[in-house]
Amino acid sequence: MTPSAPAAVAAPAVRLAGITKRFGDTTAVHPVTLEIGQNEFFSILGPSGCGKTTLMRMITGFETPTDGSIELAGSSVDGVPTRKRDLNMLFQSYALFPHLTVFENVAFELRVRKAPKRELRSRVEAALNLVRLGHLADRKPDQLSGGQRQRVALARAVVSRPAVVLLDEPLGALDQQLRKEMQIELKRMQREVGITFIYVTHDQEEALTMSDRIAVMSQGRLLQVGSPQDIYDRPASTFVAAFIGSCNVIPAVNTGAPGTVTVAGVGPVPAVGGDAALSGAEVWVAVRPERVAASAVRTPGAAQGTLLEAVYIGDRWRYVVRLGEATVTASVDSAEVSPELAALAPGAPVWLSWRPEHARVLTE
Amino acid sequence: MDRVVAWIARLVFVFLYVPIVAVIVYSFNASRSTSTWGGVSLQWYGELFRDGALLQTLRTSLIVGISAAFLATLIGFLAALGLSRYRLRGHRFVLGAVLLPLIVPEIVLGAALLSVFSFADIRLSIFTMVLGHLVITLPLATLILMGALSSLDPTLPEAAADLGASPWQTFTRVLFPLTRSALLAAFLLSFTTSFSNIVISTFTGGVGSTTLPLRVYSLLKTGVTPEINALGALLILLTIGIVSAVGLRQMRRILAGSTPTP
Ligand SMILES: Nc1ncnc2c1ncn2[C@@H]1O[C@H](COP(=O)(O)OP(=O)(O)OP(=O)(O)O)[C@@H](O)[C@H]1O
Ligand SMILES: [Mg+2]
Numbered sequence: 001m002t003p004s005a006p007a008a009v010a011a012p013a014v015r016l017a018g019i020t021k022r023f024g025d026t027t028a029v030h031p032v033t034l035e036i037g038q039n040e041f042f043s044i045l046g047p048s049g050c051g052k053t054t055l056m057r058m059i060t061g062f063e064t065p066t067d068g069s070i071e072l073a074g075s076s077v078d079g080v081p082t083r084k085r086d087l088n089m090l091f092q093s094y095a096l097f098p099h100l101t102v103f104e105n106v107a108f109e110l111r112v113r114k115a116p117k118r119e120l121r122s123r124v125e126a127a128l129n130l131v132r133l134g135h136l137a138d139r140k141p142d143q144l145s146g147g148q149r150q151r152v153a154l155a156r157a158v159v160s161r162p163a164v165v166l167l168d169e170p171l172g173a174l175d176q177q178l179r180k181e182m183q184i185e186l187k188r189m190q191r192e193v194g195i196t197f198i199y200v201t202h203d204q205e206e207a208l209t210m211s212d213r214i215a216v217m218s219q220g221r222l223l224q225v226g227s228p229q230d231i232y233d234r235p236a237s238t239f240v241a242a243f244i245g246s247c248n249v250i251p252a253v254n255t256g257a258p259g260t261v262t263v264a265g266v267g268p269v270p271a272v273g274g275d276a277a278l279s280g281a282e283v284w285v286a287v288r289p290e291r292v293a294a295s296a297v298r299t300p301g302a303a304q305g306t307l308l309e310a311v312y313i314g315d316r317w318r319y320v321v322r323l324g325e326a327t328v329t330a331s332v333d334s335a336e337v338s339p340e341l342a343a344l345a346p347g348a349p350v351w352l353s354w355r356p357e358h359a360r361v362l363t364e
Numbered sequence: 365m366d367r368v369v370a371w372i373a374r375l376v377f378v379f380l381y382v383p384i385v386a387v388i389v390y391s392f393n394a395s396r397s398t399s400t401w402g403g404v405s406l407q408w409y410g411e412l413f414r415d416g417a418l419l420q421t422l423r424t425s426l427i428v429g430i431s432a433a434f435l436a437t438l439i440g441f442l443a444a445l446g447l448s449r450y451r452l453r454g455h456r457f458v459l460g461a462v463l464l465p466l467i468v469p470e471i472v473l474g475a476a477l478l479s480v481f482s483f484a485d486i487r488l489s490i491f492t493m494v495l496g497h498l499v500i501t502l503p504l505a506t507l508i509l510m511g512a513l514s515s516l517d518p519t520l521p522e523a524a525a526d527l528g529a530s531p532w533q534t535f536t537r538v539l540f541p542l543t544r545s546a547l548l549a550a551f552l553l554s555f556t557t558s559f560s561n562i563v564i565s566t567f568t569g570g571v572g573s574t575t576l577p578l579r580v581y582s583l584l585k586t587g588v589t590p591e592i593n594a595l596g597a598l599l600i601l602l603t604i605g606i607v608s609a610v611g612l613r614q615m616r617r618i619l620a621g622s623t624p625t626p
Contacts, residue, residue: 062522082525095523099541109527112537156527 011074018068046217265324302351432497440505474567488570496568501554512546
């Protein structure tokens with residue numbers, strides 16, 4: 001089970017070449033170059049205001065890029081109006097037409113594009129069945145719940161089988177329970193209908209569980225593009241490490257010794273990937289809390305710190321430890337907490353360790 | 365205290381409606397004088413419809429009113445669309461410019477229009493009068509339609525375009541059905557504004573473009589005739605028709621300045 005971009009036999013569904021957007025003198029999107037494969041579930045993840053929506057709006061054609069060019073399925077769409085692009089957008093507000101029934105909302109595109117009458121009914125019904133709303137075809141949007149509206153919007157976006165569907169935080173307005181259900185539903189649908197999904201979210205868990213690939217954005221720039229495992233286990237920068245899941249980012253110095261870097265007040269700690277940095281350079285070590293082992297007794301190769309806080313969160317214990325000048329969190333499975341460790345009080349010495357391959361040296 | 369208020373309310377109602385009722389009652393008075401009651405008769409209505417000159421002015425008023433209302437609704441819709449959709453440079457300035465005629469005294473507007481027309485050597489006619497009426501009806505129509513459009517989800521037109529609709533299809537399939545009642549309200553209010561106008565008509569009308577209000581006004585100089593009562597009764601009927609077409613709720617919303625719901 002290695003999710004990766006589907007084999008690039010055909011042209012990519014979307015190709016962005018140096019796409020840029022400036023509003024006056026603020027740059028919302030710095031040049032972005034990216035290829036999104038056919039049938040790929042591609043997520044764009046980033047904090048609020050980082051340019052996700054702007055990037056999507058350029059792909060749909062609602063915004064004209066200041067610079068760069070866009071290709072859909074191998075042909076340039078620069079200057080092509082939205083209605084002539086083979087893609088649909090699912091708006092965060094759903095944008096259902098309030099004066100039309102569920103059926104007519106879904107049928108809108110087929111009617112506008114003059115699909116044969118005979119086909120229309122069966123295609124709309126198929127799309128409604130896909131989102132399990134066949135029984136509500138005659139309702140108006142204001143007679144539906146939030147989740148149902150969301151499904152209607154989805155049916156409307158896929159009824160014409162566009163090559164690409166763009167979803168801008170489609171689950172943002174739903175409660176936790178419904179979100180989880182819809183995540184599964186969306187993923188199922190995307191697999192069934194075989195459409196490229198470009199999915200904007202700022203929920204990193206959502207991105208990790210659903211995507212084939214994820215692009216992490218910050219301040220209008222693409223920081224890293226890769227599979228969920230890549231992004232989670234091999235973050236390319238401290239921003240990505242800290243943004244996806246929780247991660248300890250510990251300042252250190254590269255001493256040139258292979259396999260270790262030096263943390264002030266602690267000494268050498270194991271970490272991989274330091275070769276890229278110059279000797280003597282300031283770097284960071286990124287290590288996930290669940291990869292950090294904590295011990296109440298001195299262990300060879302472990303770094304000694306001071307316990308600041310121990311928090312019980314059901315299946316795990318969270319130990320917050322002062323390590324030199326840094327604060328490091330270790331998340332330990334409750335079943336593996338030794339009696340000595342469980343007995344520790346704040347202020348007591350703790351020894352932290354991790355496997356070298358679980359700690360990465362980051363230079364930015 | 366409450367009873368005092370209730371009585372004042374009743375008095376206001378009497379004050380508002382006595383003239384209206386009086387006009388209707390006297391329009392059926394067989395006697396020519398308002399001081400005597402000569403029994404019920406439809407003779408003034410008959411005379412009204414035989415008065416060719418008066419009917420001609422009614423025709424002029426209808427043509428001017430319908431043309432001005434149509435243009436005001438059309439241009440007002442486009443202006444409202446532009447002003448509510450796009451953050452144009454000078455957005456506030458344009459809005460101010462469109463709405464200014466609402467507060468400029470009509471007499472000033474009329475005089476200004478007249479001097480523009482004579483400066484540009486345009487002969488006064490029905491056409492110039494329609495332009496004059498457009499100046500006073502456009503702000504009304506724009507305000508009503510801006511209210512309706514700004515209460516719509518701004519992503520709806522984008523969604524329509526995304527689903528393959530051309531700008532025209534977006535209008536006919538989405539914007540028009542959702543703003544239908546506001547368009548009707550804008551048209552009818554523009555029409556009544558134009559239809560009852562005297563000042564602008566005086567300045568911008570040419571020879572042969574006398575409107576009904578101008579004609580009535582000149583007739584009144586020689587005293588109220590029963591014929592005018594009959595005309596007044598008919599106009600009241602027309603107004604009631606318009607108000608019920610727009611819908612009382614809609615009317616109240618518009619006059620209260622809030623947005624009419626689609
Ligand atoms: N029409 C516009 N005019 C000027 N600036 C804009 C415009 N649209 C977006 N911006 C700016 O561009 C930047 C990116 O906005 P964008 O809406 O793409 O962010 P986002 O990543 O979608 O954020 P969120 O998660 O909050 O939706 C923001 O700083 C925003 O203020
Ligand atoms: Mg956004």
